[in-house]
Amino acid sequence: MTTILIVDDDSRIVELVETHLLEKGYQTIKAANGMDALDQLKKHSCDLAIVDVMMPFMDGLQLTKEIRKKYNIPILLLTAKDQITDKEAGYEAGTDDYLVKPFEPLELLFRVKALLRRYDVQEDTLLRIGNITVNTNTFEVTVDQRSLFLPPKEFDLLVYFIQHKKQILSRDQLIEQVWGADFSGDERTVDVHVKRLREHFKEISPFVQIKTIRGIGYMLEETE
Structure with a gap:
């Protein structure tokens, strides 16, 4: 990186x-x-x-x-x-x-x-947490070299979580950064996408978790 x-x-x-x-x-x-x-x-x-x-x-x-x-x-x-x-x-x-x-x-x-x-510094397009690797150029997600397809907004949300791992992120912050300030939906949109991400990774990457921070939002962390 x-x-x-x-x-x-x-x-x-x-x-x-x-x-x-x-x-x-x-x-x-x-x-x-x-x-x-x-x-x-x-x-x-x-x-x-x-x-x-x-x-x-x-x-x-x-x-x-x-x-x-x-x-x-x-x-x-x-x-x-x-x-x-x-x-x-x-x-x-x-x-x-x-x-x-x-x-x-x-x-x-x-x-x-x-x-x-x-200076010809090669900017790293690969983001990693646990056994998850995300290529922000090709939009590819791999878990232990197994490819996983994510819809665009789920991909964007995952990228933002990894870029801000171990940080508490409010729902409003996630909406503004992932969906844009002019998004007309509500906080439930974030909750639905987080639930989908959890379902994708709960079996294949159990040590990477999106934790709910009550009354605030979410935090991505690696538990082992």
Whole structure:
């Protein structure tokens, strides 16, 4: 799975960026400053870094220089400034791209994909949990190498659950992300699709379960 390092001392920005990256199937590693980011890079293999310019202990420009010394990964700088001199400093430090805050999440995602392509990072289209493998390109679901057909919305719901495994997801959240904000149905639609997914996997993948969180929604987890 493609792993992206998010470095920012503003937890709200980190959460915003992480939320949109997770929704697209990326894995994330978080750091609150440059020193923390270098420690994370020693522990984890990352495919791209999103770095804020203004941070304590080590700013984004210095961090970019340090990353460039040891790692060949794309770097996207985030900054609240929109001055040509700041951009020049960023590019001289070794950044690949520059995004001014506040930014549109879609633009961030476009730039991330472009940088991954530029560095020829192969984005993982396979999602896995337990003995279930989902290919988001071919829409194929396999359980222990046995193919399983799912209708489109059941497939989309399964993908979203796997991308957010071990997270409590409300019915409203599932409707908005899987069916769309303009969906005119009700919460029972989610319940029906969850019931169908459970029926598909209860015998062939008993350790992967969609648990009901009373009064809220559901959570996908692997029990063994």
